[in-house]
Amino acid sequence: MPADREMSRLRWRCRRGMRELDMLLLGYAENHYVRAVPAEQKAFRRLLSTPDPDILALLTGRALADDEHLSYVIKRLLERP
Numbered sequence: 001m002p003a004d005r006e007m008s009r010l011r012w013r014c015r016r017g018m019r020e021l022d023m024l025l026l027g028y029a030e031n032h033y034v035r036a037v038p039a040e041q042k043a044f045r046r047l048l049s050t051p052d053p054d055i056l057a058l059l060t061g062r063a064l065a066d067d068e069h070l071s072y073v074i075k076r077l078l079e080r081p
Contacts, residue, residue, distance in 0.1 A: 007034075013048040021052065024059070024077045032076055043069035 010033065014025035025048070033044060047055060047070060057063035058074050065071040 010045075010048070013045075016052055016055075018052065021055065021059075028073065028077050039069045040072060043067065043073045046070065047073060 007029070010029050011026060014022060014029050016022055016025065028044065033041060036044070047058075050058075054063065058065055058070075059077065065074055
């Protein structure tokens with residue numbers, strides 16, 4: 001099933017090698033991604049293509065997201081499931 005395959009790939013892409021970051025990304029993927037609007041899903045996939053230091057900068061507030069959907073994803077990540 002394509003949706004299952006997509007979620008498997010998404011979970012794999014959430015594995016970054018940093019436990020805290022893995023937990024945040026996997027938590028969003030498993031608890032919010034499927035119900036998210038397409039623009040938010042796209043923003044999350046784009047976030048997963050971002051280097052880890054840049055993701056950490058967004059999560060710690062040292063950098064700002066460049067669009068509202070990415071900002072919302074960051075907010076959801078920080079809220080935890």
